[in-house]
Amino acid sequence: MFGMKFFFYSLEHLPIHIHVRNAEGEAKFEVEPIVRLVSSYGIKTKDLVLAEALVEQHKELIITKWQYFYGNH
Known part of the structure; x- marks a missing residue:
């Protein structure tokens, strides 16, 4: 999206967060x-x-995906 990649690493920690990467x-x-x-x-x-x-804008989706992948901490 807009040249950005939004992702979680496989071994994450609380609080819920997301990483964003672009070419820079x-x-x-x-x-x-x-x-x-x-x-x-x-x-x-x-x-x-x-x-x-x-x-x-996508906060609820990010939280849902986090909980699906890592469980409800």
């Missing part, structure tokens, strides 16, 4: 209790803003 770098966003940028390197600010908006 990677970022990590916590999803609960609010969407917030945790870390980033190489991704331009405009792309971070877009990624955060997409994570916010």
Whole structure:
């Protein structure tokens, strides 16, 4: 989506979060209790803003997918 890949690593930890990668770098966003940028390197600010908006827009789907894959912690 928009040249970005949104994903979880196989051995993740709480809190619920998602990783975002594009050609320039990677970022990590916590999803609960609010969407917030945790870390980033190489991704331009405009792309971070877009990624955060997409994570916010799809927050419930991300939480559902996390719970399906990792169980309800």
